[in-house]
Amino acid sequence: MAGADGSGYGLSHLPYGVVMVDGHPVPAVRIGDHALDLRACHRAGLLPGVVWAEHVDLTMLMMEGADVWAGVRAAVTDLLSEDGSQRPPDGALVPLADVAAPTMPFTVADYVDFYSSLHHATNLGRLFRPDSDPLLPNWRHLPVGYHGRAGTVVVSGTPIHRPVGQQRPPQPGAAPPVGPSERLDIELEVGFVTGGLGTPLGTAVPASAAGDHIFGIVLVNDWSARDIQAWEYQPLGPFLGKSFATSIGPWITPLAALEAARVAPPEQDPPVSDYLRVDGKWSFDLSLEVAITPAGTTTEEVISRVSFADMYWTMPQQLAHATVNGATIRAGDLFASGTVSGPERGTEGSLIELTMGGREPITIAGVERTFLQDGDTVTLRGSCEGVDGQPVVLAEVTGTILPPG
Amino acid sequence: MAGADGSGYGLSHLPYGVVMVDGHPVPAVRIGDHALDLRACHRAGLLPGVVWAEHVDLTMLMMEGADVWAGVRAAVTDLLSEDGSQRPPDGALVPLADVAAPTMPFTVADYVDFYSSLHHATNLGRLFRPDSDPLLPNWRHLPVGYHGRAGTVVVSGTPIHRPVGQQRPPQPGAAPPVGPSERLDIELEVGFVTGGLGTPLGTAVPASAAGDHIFGIVLVNDWSARDIQAWEYQPLGPFLGKSFATSIGPWITPLAALEAARVAPPEQDPPVSDYLRVDGKWSFDLSLEVAITPAGTTTEEVISRVSFADMYWTMPQQLAHATVNGATIRAGDLFASGTVSGPERGTEGSLIELTMGGREPITIAGVERTFLQDGDTVTLRGSCEGVDGQPVVLAEVTGTILPPG
Numbered sequence: 001m002a003g004a005d006g007s008g009y010g011l012s013h014l015p016y017g018v019v020m021v022d023g024h025p026v027p028a029v030r031i032g033d034h035a036l037d038l039r040a041c042h043r044a045g046l047l048p049g050v051v052w053a054e055h056v057d058l059t060m061l062m063m064e065g066a067d068v069w070a071g072v073r074a075a076v077t078d079l080l081s082e083d084g085s086q087r088p089p090d091g092a093l094v095p096l097a098d099v100a101a102p103t104m105p106f107t108v109a110d111y112v113d114f115y116s117s118l119h120h121a122t123n124l125g126r127l128f129r130p131d132s133d134p135l136l137p138n139w140r141h142l143p144v145g146y147h148g149r150a151g152t153v154v155v156s157g158t159p160i161h162r163p164v165g166q167q168r169p170p171q172p173g174a175a176p177p178v179g180p181s182e183r184l185d186i187e188l189e190v191g192f193v194t195g196g197l198g199t200p201l202g203t204a205v206p207a208s209a210a211g212d213h214i215f216g217i218v219l220v221n222d223w224s225a226r227d228i229q230a231w232e233y234q235p236l237g238p239f240l241g242k243s244f245a246t247s248i249g250p251w252i253t254p255l256a257a258l259e260a261a262r263v264a265p266p267e268q269d270p271p272v273s274d275y276l277r278v279d280g281k282w283s284f285d286l287s288l289e290v291a292i293t294p295a296g297t298t299t300e301e302v303i304s305r306v307s308f309a310d311m312y313w314t315m316p317q318q319l320a321h322a323t324v325n326g327a328t329i330r331a332g333d334l335f336a337s338g339t340v341s342g343p344e345r346g347t348e349g350s351l352i353e354l355t356m357g358g359r360e361p362i363t364i365a366g367v368e369r370t371f372l373q374d375g376d377t378v379t380l381r382g383s384c385e386g387v388d389g390q391p392v393v394l395a396e397v398t399g400t401i402l403p404p405g
Numbered sequence: 406m407a408g409a410d411g412s413g414y415g416l417s418h419l420p421y422g423v424v425m426v427d428g429h430p431v432p433a434v435r436i437g438d439h440a441l442d443l444r445a446c447h448r449a450g451l452l453p454g455v456v457w458a459e460h461v462d463l464t465m466l467m468m469e470g471a472d473v474w475a476g477v478r479a480a481v482t483d484l485l486s487e488d489g490s491q492r493p494p495d496g497a498l499v500p501l502a503d504v505a506a507p508t509m510p511f512t513v514a515d516y517v518d519f520y521s522s523l524h525h526a527t528n529l530g531r532l533f534r535p536d537s538d539p540l541l542p543n544w545r546h547l548p549v550g551y552h553g554r555a556g557t558v559v560v561s562g563t564p565i566h567r568p569v570g571q572q573r574p575p576q577p578g579a580a581p582p583v584g585p586s587e588r589l590d591i592e593l594e595v596g597f598v599t600g601g602l603g604t605p606l607g608t609a610v611p612a613s614a615a616g617d618h619i620f621g622i623v624l625v626n627d628w629s630a631r632d633i634q635a636w637e638y639q640p641l642g643p644f645l646g647k648s649f650a651t652s653i654g655p656w657i658t659p660l661a662a663l664e665a666a667r668v669a670p671p672e673q674d675p676p677v678s679d680y681l682r683v684d685g686k687w688s689f690d691l692s693l694e695v696a697i698t699p700a701g702t703t704t705e706e707v708i709s710r711v712s713f714a715d716m717y718w719t720m721p722q723q724l725a726h727a728t729v730n731g732a733t734i735r736a737g738d739l740f741a742s743g744t745v746s747g748p749e750r751g752t753e754g755s756l757i758e759l760t761m762g763g764r765e766p767i768t769i770a771g772v773e774r775t776f777l778q779d780g781d782t783v784t785l786r787g788s789c790e791g792v793d794g795q796p797v798v799l800a801e802v803t804g805t806i807l808p809p810g
Contacts, residue, residue, distance in 0.1 A: 110556045115641060128640075136639050141581050142571050146641040147552040147648070151515045151735050152606065161607030163730035166547050166678060176546050178678045178729075201557065201650065202566030202810025228730065234541050236520060236551040237642020243552070244730040245606065273571060273583045324583075325568035325633065325649040326810050330556050405607025405731050 004032030004080075008393025012260075012386030014076055015251035015395065016216065017102045018057050021094060025056045025103055029076050030251050030395075033096050036076065040092035047075050058106045058252065062195035062331035066212045069195070073256055101157050102250035102395075106193065108150040109332035111246065112322060113189075113222060115144040116313035120341035120349060127357045140270060143313035143321050145338075148222070149243035153334060155250050156397040161405040162374060163244040165228035180404050181225035183358060184372040188290050188349030188380055189220040190308055190394075191336035192315050193252060194329045202326040207278040210316035213329065216252040219288075219380045219397045220336045223247065226352055226371070248334070249395030257392050261285045261384035265314045272317070275324050282314040286394070288340055288382045290349065292364050295375025295401075299365035303354060306340050306347040308382070376401050409437030409485075413798025417665075417791030419481055420656035420800060421621065422507045423462050426499060430461045430508055434481050435656050435800075438501050441481065445497035452480050463511045463657065467600035467736035471617045474600070478661055506562050507655035511598065513555040514737035516651065517727060518594075518627060520549040521718035525746035525754060532762045545675060548718035548726050550743075553627070554648035558739060560655050561802040566810040567779060568649040570633035585809050586630035588763060589777040593695050593754030593785055594625040595713055595799075596741035597720050598657060599734045607731040612683040615721035618734065621657040624693075624785045624802045625741045628652065631757055631776070653739070654800030662797050666690045666789035670719045677722070680729050687719040691799070693745055693787045695754065697769050700780025700806075704770035708759060711745050711752040713787070781806050 004010045009030045019028045019035045028035040042053030048071045052060035061072070078084040115121055118135075121144075125134025138144065162184055166176040195215035199205060205213060222242065229241025262281035286308035293300040318335055339349040348354045351371055354362055358370040372378070378401075382394035409415045414435045424433045424440045433440040447458030453476045457465035466477070483489040520526055523540075526549075530539025543549065567589055571581040600620035604610060610618060627647065634646025667686035691713035698705040723740055744754040753759045756776055759767055763775040777783070783806075787799040 110554055112644075137574075137577065138571075138581075138636055138639065141574075142637060144637070144641055145644055147554055147644070149515055149552055149732055150555065151603075151738070152732050154606065158606070161731045164609070165730045166543075169542075169546075172542065175675065176543075176678065178680060198556075200810070201559065201563070202807070204569070204810075225730070231543055232547060232549070233640070233642070234543065235638070235642070236549055237638070237640070239517075239550055239552070240727070240730040240732070243727075243732045245732075270580065273581065275583060322645070322648075325570045325630070325645040326566045327554060327557050327645070327648045327650075333556070402607070405605070405609075 005390050007032045008383060008391045010386065010390040011077060011080060012388040012390055013253065013257045013392045014073060015253045016058055016105065017251040018105045019094065019099050019102050027053055027055065027058055027061060031080050035094045035096055035099065036080065036088060037092045037094055040089050041079065044089035046079060046086055047072060059332050062106060062193065062215045063197055065196050069215065069254065073254060102155065104155040105250055105252055106332050108153040108334045109330040111148040111150040111153055111334045112145050113148045113336045113338060114313065114318050115338040116311050116318065117338055117341050118312040119343050120339040123341060123348060123353045127352065141272065143318050145322065146237045148246060152243055153246045153248055156247055156395065158247060158399060159402045160223055160245050160399045161402045163225045163228060163240065164404050165225065165240050166231055167227045168231040176231060181227055182371065183226035184401065185224045185226050185351045186290065186378050187222035187224055187339040188288055188304065189222050189336045189339060190217055190286065190382065191220040191248065191334050192217045194333045195331045198330045199323065199328045201328050204326065205319050205323040205329065207276060207316040207320035210319045211255065213319060214255050214315060216254045218249040218252055219382050219394050221247040221378065221380050221397050221399060222336060247397050247399050249397045251395035253392065253394055257386060258284055258384065260387045263309050266310050266312060268312065275320050276317045278314060278316040282316050283309050283311065284384065285309040286382045286384045291379045291381065293377040294364050294367040294369065295373050297365050297367060301365045303362060303364055304346060304348055306342040306349060308340055311337060311340065372401050374401050374403050410795050412437045413788060413796045415791065415795040416482060416485060417793040417795055418658065418662045418797045419478060420658045421463055421510065422656040423510045424499065424504050424507050432458055432460065432463055432466060436485050439498045440501055440504065441485065441493060442497045442499055445494050446484065449494040451484060451491055452477060464737050467511060467598065467620050468602055470601045474620065474659065478659060507560065509560040510655055510657055511737050513558040513739045514735040516553040516555040516558055516739045517550050518553045518741045518743060519718065519723050520743040521716050521723065522743055522746050523717040524748050525744040525758065528746060528753060528758045532757065546677065548723050550727065551642045553651060557648055558651045558653055561652055561800065563652060563804060564807045565628055565650050565804045566807045568630045568633060568645065569809045570630065570645050571636055572632045573636040581636060586632055587776065588631035589806065590629045590631050590756045591695065591783050592627035592629055592744040593693055593709065594627050594741045594744060595622055595691065595787065596625040596653065596739050597622045599738045600736045603735045604728065604733045606733050609731065610724050610728040610734065612681060612721040612725035615724045616660065618724060619660050619720060621659045623654040623657055624787050624799050626652040626783065626785050626802050626804060627741060652802050652804050654802045656800035658797065658799055662791060663689055663789065665792045668714050671715050671717060673717065680725055681722045683719060683721040687721050688714050688716060689789065690714040691787045691789045696784045696786065698782040699769050699772040699774065700778050702770050702772060706770045708767065708769055709751060709753055711747040711754060713745055716742060716745065777806050779806050779808050
């Protein structure tokens with residue numbers, strides 16, 4: 001479509017989302033600064049499949065599986081190409097400026113958060129266990145992960161109330177203080193969403209089959225309250241320090257849009273278990289960044305830039321690991337990477353790393369910060385190159401901190 | 406209804422479930438050895454509300470909220486009473502012997518598992534950290550919990566494939582073995598399910614409001630692979646050691662059916678934070694038991710009996726804690742108690758406790774066991790007294806271990 005090239009939402013991207021049309025949520029594809037109303041295309045007889053386009057979100061399309069996704073992508077590409085065989089029906093191309101912000105594109109079934117950046121795990125290990133090996137013995141053998149709260153995954157733009165909770169007592173034996181988190185942080189992550197009709201209980205997904213199960217990817221901000229987390233997390237892991245909110249992008253970038261960004265994953269040492277071995281270019285050269293507009297300013301400043309390419313654990317390994325015990329996956333399961341951090345200063349994906357545990361404030365747009373203040377706005381961005389050489393821009397994830405609700 | 410008294414499913418119980426009628430799942434209430442088809446009652450104009458009874462599971466009824474639940478319970482009680490003002494329509498009372506086993510009664514939205522038994526936490530602390538205080542410093546200050554996998558919560562009767570996974574290497578630096586769990590365990594738990602239209606993000610549920618949000622309770626078997634869990638769980642908590650399956654009962658016992666079982670909770674020392682204070686009888690005097698039929702036998706033996714009454718943390722406290730950070734709850738959220746164990750030998754709710762970490766085998770129906778073998782069948786049971794003095798029997802939770810899938 002004319003004008004879409006160079007926007008990050010050209011023909012080689014075509015991410016899926018949900019927009020409100022005449023007060024009704026409809027599945028859509030973003031092209032440039034427009035949304036293509038897939039329900040309207042379906043009703044005009046221009047799309048394969050008969051059910052999912054009438055659905056209020058993308059879950060049913062996700063359930064259809066990889067063959068249908070490929071067919072829909074081909075059909076949409078044809079509709080939007082200058083030299084395509086058909087045109088979108090009248091009114092099906094909706095200017096994004098004319099509709100409300102896209103809504104939550106699917107209902108998250110289960111949400112798993114991994115911990116797959118070697119640099120992030122090392123940084124946190126050094127902060128929390130300064131006198132021992134920063135990596136625990138299991139870290140290089142399996143992609144460490146845990147379940148988060150699916151019901152509090154929200155779409156970009158949703159304001160985030162500062163969480164309240166118990167924190168570590170000032171001295172052993174004292175009552176724990178209860179109050180607003182004073183160490184509210186972000187985590188820059190990339191998540192993938194699975195589709196299909198669901199795997200049977202007791203059946204593992206081989207790493208080699210991951211491509212058939214992955215619908216697409218989104219940026220993820222795994223908001224974290226470090227003080228709440230530090231007091232609660234032994235022995236069963238993070239709970240309230242994470243469960244208050246997790247933000248995702250409104251447009252899901254199909255795996256097919258990332259073909260040109262595929263690179264070989266970093267070498268793993270020691271070698272991993274057989275079920276975690278994977279061939280092929282399963283890392284993605286996405287350029288990621290974190291930007292903050294401090295409260296009281298209108299100036300945004302990028303505080304971290306990092307590549308997604310050198311994450312230690314890859315998506316197929318995460319999927320194979322999460323199912324090796326026979327656990328099922330469903331359409332709408334969200335698997336997030338864990339914080340993406342690089343080895344150098346300024347490449348860390350969280351404030352706790354960027355500020356050395358809060359001991360070394362950073363200056364953002366002229367304002368000093370360790371952790372987030374009320375009114376701060378955080379925006380995550382990501383992009384790569386598409387198969388046609390045009391940019392593919394992941395939908396940004398933004399959120400502003402409000403006082404406790 | 407005649408014959409229902411004494412069955413555990415009399416007029417003072419009336420649990421909700423889903424049964425297949427003419428190949429279609431319909432909401433139902435159990436009375437004695439019959440299911441009352443609520444869709445048929447609704448179509449005959451005998452029930453309040455117009456939508457939920459046509460739904461394929463109980464989620465929509467759960468969404469209706471406490472006032473509708475009370476109204477439905479009153480209407481069903483009237484329909485089933487000898488001296489009621491109306492009778493069930495023809496064919497609406499279905500003998501359970503004539504239909505397939507009840508199906509999963511609702512889609513689990515989020516699944517949280519607590520760790521709320523003082524005796525269980527103490528027993529596990531002694532096993533895992535023999536040289537230090539068995540309770541971690543946070544345990545008496547907050548109900549420790551974590552998120553489990555909602556998608557693998559299954560209904561009683563579902564066979565459980567032995568999970569496969571990585572286990573701790575035989576010596577540091579060696580490759581971790583990958584194989585079927587050799588320490589497959591159970592956890593006897595009681596879960597509650599929430600209803601309502603969902604709380605707003607950023608809003609806590611006060612402990613005093615818990616009764617408005619709790620739809621009912623079910624028995625829960627939180628199957629656990631101790632060897633997988635031991636290797637994976639630091640620092641982010643249990644993942645694959647739990648996520649392969651969690652079994653729940655098919656009939657949800659309404660909170661209203663537990664009125665006569667309410668008792669005052671145990672005293673908490675030290676005093677808890679204000680948001681965790683709760684008045685009223687929020688413990689429940691449920692008698693629970695674990696029975697096992699070892700593979701190759703037809704003899705079931707009860708291996709543990711325990712009361713639910715002395716759980717340290719109560720349901721309102723769990724709900725208040727899980728939302729104090731502003732996390733939302735939805736219809737269909739499942740909150741499980743954690744393993745219910747008592748202070749004496751023979752009252753522990755898991756094999757790892759009953760066998761002292763596997764070091765002291767127990768004899769079940771003449772067969773020696775530490776952890777579960779393929780072919781073993783585990784059944785959890787629970788009961789209390791109803792308001793009419795008749796027993797209220799929670800739907801049992803049973804499952805048989807199969808080899809890896």
